[in-house]
Amino acid sequence: MALLEVRGLVKHFLGVTAVDRVDLAVEPGELVSLIGPNGSGKTTLFNCVTGYLAADGGQVLFRGHDLTSAPPHRVARLGVARTFQQVSVFPRLSALENLLVFLQQHQEEHLLARLVRTRRVRRLEAEAIERARRLLDLVGLAAKADAAAGSLSYGQRKLLAFAAALMPDPELLLLDEPAAAVNPTMINQMKDHILALHREGRTVVLVEHNMDVVMDISQRVVVLDHGQKIAEGPPEAIRRDPRVIEAYFGR
Amino acid sequence: MRRAGWVVLGVLVAAAPWVVAAVAPRQQRYIVHVLIFTALFAALALSYDLVVGHVGSLSLAHPAFFGVGAYTAAILATQFRWPFLADLPAAALAAAVVAALVGVPLFRLVEHAFAVGTLGLGLVAWIVANNWVEVTRGPLCITGIPKPTLGGLAITTLPAYYWLALTALAGVGLLYRGLTTFRLGRAFHAVRDNEPLAGAAGIDPRKYRMLAFTIGAAIAGGVGALYAHYLSVMCPEEMTIALTVNLLVIVFLGGVGSLRGVVVGAVLFTALPEVLRLAPTWRLVIYGALLLLVVVRSPGGIESLLRRASGAGAAR
Numbered sequence: 397m398a399l400l401e402v403r404g405l406v407k408h409f410l411g412v413t414a415v416d417r418v419d420l421a422v423e424p425g426e427l428v429s430l431i432g433p434n435g436s437g438k439t440t441l442f443n444c445v446t447g448y449l450a451a452d453g454g455q456v457l458f459r460g461h462d463l464t465s466a467p468p469h470r471v472a473r474l475g476v477a478r479t480f481q482q483v484s485v486f487p488r489l490s491a492l493e494n495l496l497v498f499l500q501q502h503q504e505e506h507l508l509a510r511l512v513r514t515r516r517v518r519r520l521e522a523e524a525i526e527r528a529r530r531l532l533d534l535v536g537l538a539a540k541a542d543a544a545a546g547s548l549s550y551g552q553r554k555l556l557a558f559a560a561a562l563m564p565d566p567e568l569l570l571l572d573e574p575a576a577a578v579n580p581t582m583i584n585q586m587k588d589h590i591l592a593l594h595r596e597g598r599t600v601v602l603v604e605h606n607m608d609v610v611m612d613i614s615q616r617v618v619v620l621d622h623g624q625k626i627a628e629g630p631p632e633a634i635r636r637d638p639r640v641i642e643a644y645f646g647r
Numbered sequence: 648m649r650r651a652g653w654v655v656l657g658v659l660v661a662a663a664p665w666v667v668a669a670v671a672p673r674q675q676r677y678i679v680h681v682l683i684f685t686a687l688f689a690a691l692a693l694s695y696d697l698v699v700g701h702v703g704s705l706s707l708a709h710p711a712f713f714g715v716g717a718y719t720a721a722i723l724a725t726q727f728r729w730p731f732l733a734d735l736p737a738a739a740l741a742a743a744v745v746a747a748l749v750g751v752p753l754f755r756l757v758e759h760a761f762a763v764g765t766l767g768l769g770l771v772a773w774i775v776a777n778n779w780v781e782v783t784r785g786p787l788c789i790t791g792i793p794k795p796t797l798g799g800l801a802i803t804t805l806p807a808y809y810w811l812a813l814t815a816l817a818g819v820g821l822l823y824r825g826l827t828t829f830r831l832g833r834a835f836h837a838v839r840d841n842e843p844l845a846g847a848a849g850i851d852p853r854k855y856r857m858l859a860f861t862i863g864a865a866i867a868g869g870v871g872a873l874y875a876h877y878l879s880v881m882c883p884e885e886m887t888i889a890l891t892v893n894l895l896v897i898v899f900l901g902g903v904g905s906l907r908g909v910v911v912g913a914v915l916f917t918a919l920p921e922v923l924r925l926a927p928t929w930r931l932v933i934y935g936a937l938l939l940l941v942v943v944r945s946p947g948g949i950e951s952l953l954r955r956a957s958g959a960g961a962a963r
Contacts, residue, residue, distance in 0.1 A: 469846045472848060489837070496833060497850070511831060561847075
């Protein structure tokens with residue numbers, strides 16, 4: 397059974413159909429890329445899946461749970477993590493705290509336990525700090541643990557947001573343009589990180605414009621144009637697909 | 648060294664009535680009265696800062712919760728002869744219930760609309776207090792609210808009331824710290840700083856906003872009860888927009904989101920207008936000029952001045 401299943405998803409914006417009856421199934425452990433020209437509906441699709449936009453039709457299923465009208469925090473707690481195209485961090489929290497926020501809601505949420513700081517909550521906190529330090533180390537930000545996230549460079553914030561998404565050990569990771577607007581070294585770094593996740597058996601869906609990255613790492617590529625899915629297949633086939641070439645370059 | 652400084656400050660604050668009696672015996676009543684007001688205002692401002700400073704919702708409805716608490720305590724104590732230790736929690740609970748009820752529709756509004764919505768609530772509460780004469784006695788005020796008793800201990804003297812208010816402030820301060828640090832504080836701050844991202848982190852923004860709003864209201868209601876018992880009179884004028892302005896001044900010029908800043912703000916902006924009575928003609932002019940000075944010189948409030956003073960890196 398597919399981990400994520402999108403069935404006939406429709407989203408309109410003031411008469412424009414941004415997502416037009418899209419079907420998409422992602423199997424556990426897959427690394428899928430979603431590509432398409434600007435405005436083809438990739439990010440809108442992400443937003444509908446993660447509860448940031450209400451779909452006008454169709455269904456989103458994750459491990460059999462219906463996510464179609466679930467708010468973002470519920471989607472997140474079911475094990476779907478996402479990053480944002482515009483790099484998004486909590487600027488006034490430290491880098492470490494940014495990561496901690498992403499795990500704590502998954503661990504416990506009893507408000508009174510949090511207020512009185514029961515032994516269990518303190519132990520969970522210690523574990524969370526340990527995990528956060530490991531992830532900061534992984535993305536090369538260990539030295540910045542106590543720096544306010546707002547003081548980091550653009551690329552560092554991007555890595556921080558990526559590490560934060562990994563904090564709760566999500567089953568499905570939706571990455572919105574992880575390689576956009578960063579330097580070539582960082583792009584390679586990102587690519588390695590994503591491949592490492594894939595090797596660990598994690599399921600990743602990627603929205604990306606950088607074709608080198610997409611063709612290099614994806615197992616399967618899904619192409620959207622004007623909200624419709626126009627092609628789907630392994631990178632090699634997509635590269636030669638006449639419909640894709642037409643969508644990108646025109647006739 | 649630093650620790651010693653805090654101990655000295657703590658002793659001075661706790662012993663303030665005696666210190667005042669020694670330094671200015673003839674003015675003791677008046678000065679202790681101002682100190683009681685300061686402690687109550689500090690507690691109220693901390694409860695307000697939970698909402699404005701920590702979840703970033705600019706509520707203008709705080710006087711409504713203060714008033715609900717004050718009137719609840721006043722009515723229970725005068726009409727139903729409830730003891731202080733019972734009407735205090737009832738006041739906090741009543742304010743919290745009102746907040747939970749109005750919070751549901753209010754938090755569907757965002758930013759400016761939320762501020763205006765809460766302003767409306769504040770005005771409605773004041774109008775109700777003024778016109779629901781059968782219950783609140785309207786502009787005639789509820790009078791004869793008894794002095795509180797704790798068990799067998801009657802709080803009748805000004806110093807005793809000062810220590811009661813100080814204990815309340817300490818309790819509110821502890822609760823404030825517990826709520827605004829560690830995991831709860833982090834969740835509040837995540838909602839304040841980046842709501843969409845907080846959602847992606849699994850935080851339900853509305854739940855945390857409601858939590859801060861309701862707890863803030865409960866504390867305000869409790870402070871209202873203390874206030875009504877202290878003055879022994881409760882009038883609708885105690886819950887006008889002027890109170891909101893006072894709270895805004897204390898919180899924003901003291902230091903939004905900071906325990907120390909808010910308390911220092913409460914001390915300065917409650918005591919200062921009184922000190923300035925020495926120059927009655929120029930009192931409000933000087934007060935206004937000082938407000939301007941703080942805003943211009945230190946937009947982050949007194950707290951950011953204190954931080955700079957105690958060394959940029961070491962402070963926090």
